[in-house]
Amino acid sequence: MSWRAGLFGTLTIVAIAGGLFVRSFASAPLPPPAPFDRSLPPASPPAGMAIFQLPTGVVHRTAAFAYRGGSFRDYRDFSMAAALVRHPRGDLLIDTGFGHDIDTQIMLMPFLFRLLTSYSRAEPAAAQLDAVDYDRKNLRGILLTHAHWDHVSGIADFPGVPVLVTADERRFVADGGVITIVARSLPDVHYQEYAFDGGPYLG
8 A cells, every 4th residue: 555545544534533523513402491381489589689790701712612503603702700699698609700810721721722712801700809899708609600611710819718519510620631620720729519409490
């Protein structure tokens, strides 16, 4: 077999593998849920409860790498934000968005990921809270929705604040490979596991 034939065979395999990879991003939406035909329970938040959004930046990438069924041709901007829930029993920060060290943290991600991902920074959540003289003693914990790089980046800006995760998410941090490498790089994170002790809510 000549080297040309070997090269042709290799390129053919790469082209087929690439085509199958791209095909795996074809639209595959989740099945729609059953219609909710009951009335919603009345809301009864405690006095003083409030929620504040803290936008920390924007990720620019194709929808294919953002959600199931997204297209490579669909370029979108995704806001990276934290949310502060103020509560009489102690405040919660839901996710952190981009932190002060995002430029260093992104370098931990694989080259191909960085090649396909760009972002714009805004003020980190910690800086926004400091700018309004927020008393961090009121912050009971950081509640992670999940441990991807753009949700955990700012944890290091809140030293000593417990990070609340489920047992499954704690395992994901440890075993998630490159997907959770930023979470594993954060120093001195104090994780606290929580569980849902009630039944399904609204089905």
